[in-house]
Amino acid sequence: LLNIYSKHPACEAKQKTPEDGDNLFQKKKMADEQRDGASADMPRQRFRQFLYREAEGPRDACSRLWELCHQWLKPERHSKEQILELLILEQFLAVLPPEMQSWVSEGSPETCAQAVVLAEGFLLRQQWEDVGQEEKVRRLRDKTSL
Numbered sequence: 001l002l003n004i005y006s007k008h009p010a011c012e013a014k015q016k017t018p019e020d021g022d023n024l025f026q027k028k029k030m031a032d033e034q035r036d037g038a039s040a041d042m043p044r045q046r047f048r049q050f051l052y053r054e055a056e057g058p059r060d061a062c063s064r065l066w067e068l069c070h071q072w073l074k075p076e077r078h079s080k081e082q083i084l085e086l087l088i089l090e091q092f093l094a095v096l097p098p099e100m101q102s103w104v105s106e107g108s109p110e111t112c113a114q115a116v117v118l119a120e121g122f123l124l125r126q127q128w129e130d131v132g133q134e135e136k137v138r139r140l141r142d143k144t145s146l
Contacts, residue, residue, distance in 0.1 A: 043072035044090070088112055 039045075047068040055061035070076075073083050089112050093101055096119060103122040109115035 043068065047072045085111060089115055092116075 047065070050061075050065060050068055052061050055064055073086065075083060078086075089109065092112055092115055093105060096104060100119055100122045104115055104118040107114070107118040109118055
């Protein structure tokens with residue numbers, strides 16, 4: 001079983017010294033963004049948008065992904081259940097049809113249960129709209145048959 005609280009051995013990067021600077025720069029930049037009220041979604045975006053070419057090879061890429069993932073999922077503060085909830089919620093939103101995805105995302109669900117309720121609400125709304133359209137068509141037919 002994967003221990004999500006520690007770095008994967010294959011990703012262990014060489015220890016950087018303070019002179020390397022880029023690690024300190026990254027931490028300062030992230031702290032500034034958080035302090036400036038940057039979106040809580042930023043850590044997820046940084047993780048999801050990371051590109052291999054930003055790294056100095058496979059080991060560095062893996063190491064940076066571990067760092068970004070920890071910044072996003074915060075395993076030191078969240079239980080495995082909470083982390084799974086977040087990952088499943090993100091994937092659930094990703095697999096929804098675009099119009100439904102937009103509707104559900106606008107509701108800003110924080111749990112899968114909330115997202116499901118919003119998705120079901122979307123479907124109910126569509127059904128009501130379909131019933132309304134059918135009623136309009138029936139009325140129009142009734143008027144034209146007179």
